Amino acid sequence: MTPILDDPAQRLRELAAAAAPATRARADLAADVLRQARQRRRRGRWRRALLGAGCGAAVLATLAASTLLGRTDFFTVLPLSGAMKPTLALDERVILDRSAAPARGDVVLARAVFEGEEFDLLSRVIGLPGDTVACPAGPDGRCPAVEVNGAPLAEPYAAATGTAPFAAVTVPPGRMFLLGDNREIARDSRHLGPLPLEAVSGVAVRIRGVDGQVRTVPGAPPHDGPGDTDNVDPPGPKPETRATPGS
Numbered sequence: 001m002t003p004i005l006d007d008p009a010q011r012l013r014e015l016a017a018a019a020a021p022a023t024r025a026r027a028d029l030a031a032d033v034l035r036q037a038r039q040r041r042r043r044g045r046w047r048r049a050l051l052g053a054g055c056g057a058a059v060l061a062t063l064a065a066s067t068l069l070g071r072t073d074f075f076t077v078l079p080l081s082g083a084m085k086p087t088l089a090l091d092e093r094v095i096l097d098r099s100a101a102p103a104r105g106d107v108v109l110a111r112a113v114f115e116g117e118e119f120d121l122l123s124r125v126i127g128l129p130g131d132t133v134a135c136p137a138g139p140d141g142r143c144p145a146v147e148v149n150g151a152p153l154a155e156p157y158a159a160a161t162g163t164a165p166f167a168a169v170t171v172p173p174g175r176m177f178l179l180g181d182n183r184e185i186a187r188d189s190r191h192l193g194p195l196p197l198e199a200v201s202g203v204a205v206r207i208r209g210v211d212g213q214v215r216t217v218p219g220a221p222p223h224d225g226p227g228d229t230d231n232v233d234p235p236g237p238k239p240e241t242r243a244t245p246g247s
Contacts, residue, residue: 073099074226075202075233077109077122083186084122087157087218091210094122095232096202097223102176104128104148105220107204110178112192122204123188124219126153127169127177129197133189134168141165146179157181157219166190174198 076095079088084107088094094107102108106125111118127133127148135143143165145152163183171177175194180186189195205223206214216222226232 072231072233073097074205074230076208076235077120077202078235079122081185083180083182083188084124085159085182087124087181088122088207089210093208093235094204095206095208095214095225097205098202100203100205100223102128102197102200102203103221104131106223107217107220108178108200109202109204110195110199111201112195112199114187114192120201121178121180121187123178123180123186124157125176126179126189127171127194129171129173129175131177132168132170133177135163135166136168137165155181155219159183169194176200 074095074097076093078093079090082090087107094109096109100106102125104125104127107122108125109120109122112121113119126146131148132150133146133148135146138144143163146155146163147153159182161182161184163179169177169189171194174197176197177189177194178192179188179190203223204217204220206225207217208214214225
């Protein structure tokens with residue numbers, strides 16, 4: 001039987017000690033180890049519960065309930081506004097990973113505060129700490145492309161209405177710059193300022209359409225989605241959202 005990894009920190013120390021000084025560790029090594037540890041612990045809880053309870057229906061129901069209520073890496077939310085169209089439709093489901101770290105291009109669920117009110121929003125990470133994000137106006141007064149560190153972004157996922165010009169913003173340490181894909185109605189870092197990275201509660205890894213088909217998130221870096229043995233928390237109460245008028 002595969003041993004259950006109960007101390008991820010100890011496993012990380014062992015990996016670091018075993019690596020040669022010239023070896024460059026993958027940037028996502030820590031996240032991988034921690035994710036595998038959580039998955040093994042989850043499988044271990046299932047095995048122990050099944051063996052100890054003789055697969056009794058009542059115990060299985062209790063275990064399933066405790067597993068689904070916020071204890072898995074993956075969970076599902078439903079968009080409430082059109083701020084992420086055309087990437088996300090209102091009747092689609094977004095599968096997010098609690099353990100993933102946000103990267104440029106990721107769609108994230110984040111907690112925001114505006115005028116004293118707290119709310120959740122689904123938005124796309126455009127800039128990370130140290131990045132300068134801008135949308136300079138061209139000769140016709142329109143912004144031809146969002147720029148990050150002076151380089152224009154190719155954004156085939158964004159709505160055809162484009163992005164209104166906005167001044168350059170340098171992202172402070174520990175924060176991120178978010179933009180909705182539907183820039184005409186989205187409320188994002190243009191209004192809220194750069195948000196704390198710690199405000200992220202999940203990174204979108206898959207989109208489930210109304211037809212049940214699952215697809216990756218357009219414009220986002222690749223992420224592992226839930227496997228056959230991974231539970232996905234069902235949608236709870238729809239998150240409170242804010243968008244500009246017209247959403």
